[in-house]
Amino acid sequence: MTCQKFAKCLNRRLISEKAKINILRMMYLIREFEIASRKMFKEHQARGEFLGALHNCDGQEAIAASMGAIFRKDDYVFTTFRGHGHSLAKGAEPKKMMAELLGRAAGYSKGRGGSMHMFDPSIGLMGGNGVVGGGLTLAVGAALSAQYRNTDQVCICFFGDGAAATGAFHEALNMAGLWRLPVIYICENNLWAATTPINFGCPIKDISDRAAGYNIPGKSIDGNDVYIVYETLNEAVIKARKGEGATLIECKTYRHHPHCMVMPEHRPKDEKQAWLAKDPISCFENMLLQENILCREEQQKLRKDVRDLVAEAVDYAEKCPLPDVNTLYDYVWA
Amino acid sequence: MLKSVLCLMLILYMTMSGRKGAKRYMREITYTVALREAITEEMENDKNVFLIGEDIADFGGVFGVTKGLLDKFGRNRVRQTPISEGAIIGAAVGSAMTGIRPIAEIMYVDFITFGIDQMVNQAAKLGYMSAGAVKVPLVVRAQQGCGTCEAAQHSQQLEAWFMHTPGLKVAMPSDAYDAKGLLKIAIRDDNPVVFLEHRLLYATKQNVPDETWTVPFGKAAIKRKGKEITVVATSFCVHKALAAAEKLSGKIDVEVIDPRTLVPLDIDTITESVKKTGRLLVVHESVTQCGVGAEIVRQVMEKCFRSLKSVPKVLGGASIPMPFSRVLEEKAIPQELDIIETVEKMIKE
Numbered sequence: 001m002t003c004q005k006f007a008k009c010l011n012r013r014l015i016s017e018k019a020k021i022n023i024l025r026m027m028y029l030i031r032e033f034e035i036a037s038r039k040m041f042k043e044h045q046a047r048g049e050f051l052g053a054l055h056n057c058d059g060q061e062a063i064a065a066s067m068g069a070i071f072r073k074d075d076y077v078f079t080t081f082r083g084h085g086h087s088l089a090k091g092a093e094p095k096k097m098m099a100e101l102l103g104r105a106a107g108y109s110k111g112r113g114g115s116m117h118m119f120d121p122s123i124g125l126m127g128g129n130g131v132v133g134g135g136l137t138l139a140v141g142a143a144l145s146a147q148y149r150n151t152d153q154v155c156i157c158f159f160g161d162g163a164a165a166t167g168a169f170h171e172a173l174n175m176a177g178l179w180r181l182p183v184i185y186i187c188e189n190n191l192w193a194a195t196t197p198i199n200f201g202c203p204i205k206d207i208s209d210r211a212a213g214y215n216i217p218g219k220s221i222d223g224n225d226v227y228i229v230y231e232t233l234n235e236a237v238i239k240a241r242k243g244e245g246a247t248l249i250e251c252k253t254y255r256h257h258p259h260c261m262v263m264p265e266h267r268p269k270d271e272k273q274a275w276l277a278k279d280p281i282s283c284f285e286n287m288l289l290q291e292n293i294l295c296r297e298e299q300q301k302l303r304k305d306v307r308d309l310v311a312e313a314v315d316y317a318e319k320c321p322l323p324d325v326n327t328l329y330d331y332v333w334a
Numbered sequence: 335m336l337k338s339v340l341c342l343m344l345i346l347y348m349t350m351s352g353r354k355g356a357k358r359y360m361r362e363i364t365y366t367v368a369l370r371e372a373i374t375e376e377m378e379n380d381k382n383v384f385l386i387g388e389d390i391a392d393f394g395g396v397f398g399v400t401k402g403l404l405d406k407f408g409r410n411r412v413r414q415t416p417i418s419e420g421a422i423i424g425a426a427v428g429s430a431m432t433g434i435r436p437i438a439e440i441m442y443v444d445f446i447t448f449g450i451d452q453m454v455n456q457a458a459k460l461g462y463m464s465a466g467a468v469k470v471p472l473v474v475r476a477q478q479g480c481g482t483c484e485a486a487q488h489s490q491q492l493e494a495w496f497m498h499t500p501g502l503k504v505a506m507p508s509d510a511y512d513a514k515g516l517l518k519i520a521i522r523d524d525n526p527v528v529f530l531e532h533r534l535l536y537a538t539k540q541n542v543p544d545e546t547w548t549v550p551f552g553k554a555a556i557k558r559k560g561k562e563i564t565v566v567a568t569s570f571c572v573h574k575a576l577a578a579a580e581k582l583s584g585k586i587d588v589e590v591i592d593p594r595t596l597v598p599l600d601i602d603t604i605t606e607s608v609k610k611t612g613r614l615l616v617v618h619e620s621v622t623q624c625g626v627g628a629e630i631v632r633q634v635m636e637k638c639f640r641s642l643k644s645v646p647k648v649l650g651g652a653s654i655p656m657p658f659s660r661v662l663e664e665k666a667i668p669q670e671l672d673i674i675e676t677v678e679k680m681i682k683e
């Protein structure tokens with residue numbers, strides 16, 4: 001389902017071989033993190049410990065990993081409840097993330113936030129959000145702050161197709177367009193918002209068409225193709241850094257698992273099968289193998305290293321103590 | 335050892351709610367089914383009643399309340415929306431103003447914030463501003479609660495906000511019987527009603543009559559008779575209070591009252607009880623500060639101050655955003671043990 005609107009293809013030589021390997025590694029890391037988190041949740045649930053909602057992003061890794069390869073540490077990212085991938089790609093530590101998933105004192109939010117609420121301003125990670133579309137207007141503010149302070153920082157706001165229906169979408173993009181803010185809105189259109197199919201939530205085919213209403217560029221692309229995502233995002237980032245304003249990018253993609261851990265699968269089998277066949281990781285892996293940047297052995301080693309890293313993170317998290325209940329009132333005030 | 339609140343507590347409360355109640359009915363239904371029966375019956379009775387909300391049609395709602403209603407009533411009456419709480423409530427208000435009777439579903443009360451203008455500036459005030467020319471026969475059902483580790487943006491309990499807004503009625507059923515009976519009345523009411531369901535209650539079961547029933551607004555339920563202290567509890571806390579009362583029985587005789595609707599509030603039943611017991615404890619999970627308990631205590635103080643033998647108390651949620659981690663979450667809201675300890679202390683006073 002590569003989008004016809006975006007026909008131009010990246011000159012593959014523009015990304016260094018090292019960067020390509022890093023992108024693949026990040027995609028592995030995200031996938032392994034998600035697999036391990038599900039396993040961990042199930043084990044805890046079996047012991048009678050319910051750990052809240054867990055929204056995984058398997059299948060959407062190409063977008064986060066490309067962002068990670070382009071973005072600077074001081075750039076800002078606002079993510080969603082489905083934010084493990086974006087957080088890892090922005091440089092978050094798997095150990096501290098796993099610890100937060102288990103509500104441990106050593107987690108990113110010291111057990112206050114859980115899976116949906118991990119923050120690390122020191123790497124520009126401005127948090128997940130439990131509210132659909134909750135980041136859209138905050139991203140306006142971060143971009144305004146960069147403009148105000150006269151830096152060349154850029155802000156990315158990730159959101160789902162469901163969030164494109166919120167009132168905040170209009171208010172945020174209107175302001176971003178009006179003030180030529182350095183913000184990039186990336187809609188990860190995975191065709192479903194919880195159990196609602198895209199055609200029940202959105203009357204147009206390409207959400208990027210809405211960009212015209214805000215006088216900013218809009219593109220709809222194949223979100224499972226690393227090269228296309230990388231090129232589109234790179235172009236938007238360069239523009240934003242130069243002070244040329246906002247961009248709206250819609251990445252067509254698919255999540256491999258149900259909306260969250262506690263929800264059953266309700267999507268059509270054939271639709272899911274078709275998208276599994278377009279798994280962004282296998283696609284990119286194959287491309288790198290074809291380009292002779294990677295051989296099978298290296299690829300397997302890369303994946304194994306990442307798997308070990310994630311296993312270590314789980315181990316670490318399981319051993320971390322729970323928060324001290326006497327700290328209940330900490331952090332209410334700055 | 336951490337135990338699952340979801341499983342253990344529910345099993346406990348389910349068996350309890352099965353036991354209490356004078357009559358024994360043969361038919362056992364869950365809170366979820368009770369709500370669905372109320373909606374179904376009112377939709378059958380009145381073709382103007384319709385549903386609007388997220389994920390309510392094919393999937394039947396994230397909490398399953400509207401399961402099967404699409405097949406029964408079709409898409410025109412079971413209207414699934416985009417994620418647009420402002421427009422869901424706004425469309426509900428506008429359609430109510432023009433003669434149909436919407437039941438809007440907000441998946442988590444936390445997201446009612448997007449429809450606050452429509453609720454507070456519009457629905458609550460239109461009748462008054464138009465001197466009765468406009469009616470807003472609207473029900474906004476929302477699910478709330480905590481105890482499931484969903485953190486600060488999915489665990490708020492906001493009944494006090496709506497209680498603070500003249501023009502809105504507020505119902506908070508604590509069991510299947512009240513859920514069905516109150517919802518039927520809410521749907522028939524010509525005023526905007528905020529109907530708050532607790533997510534840990536959906537799976538609870540109760541024996542109910544075969545024939546249908548209603549429960550009036552503004553009539554509290556005395557869920558357990560007692561002589562020594564009045565415990566007013568709302569929603570899920572009714573079950574915690576009943577469990578505490580059971581543990582205290584033989585030692586302290588506790589009366590448990592569930593107001594069922596906060597607006598209108600049946601203060602008379604509460605003051606009658608306080609005049610008898612001389613002691614008042616209010617228990618709810620929502621934040622204590624400026625909360626439901628504060629209002630109930632104020633009214634009791636004004637109406638029967640001289641009957642009080644001890645300082646009235648409120649056990650409510652801590653003044654913090656709800657933390658994710660189970661150990662912190664449990665500490666942030668009143669538990670059965672807190673009720674027992676507080677009651678014991680108050681009796682000694």
Ligand SMILES: Cc1ncc(C[n+]2csc(CCOP(=O)(O)OP(=O)(O)O)c2C)c(N)n1
Nearest residue numbers: 082130131132160161162163192193194445
């Ligand atoms: C304002 C608001 N309304 C409803 C919800 C409940 N909810 C959580 S995720 C979700 C679906 C989101 O879909 P989308 O934005 O497409 O993101 P995706 O899940 O596809 O990543 C809904 C309805 C919420 N969290 N916030």
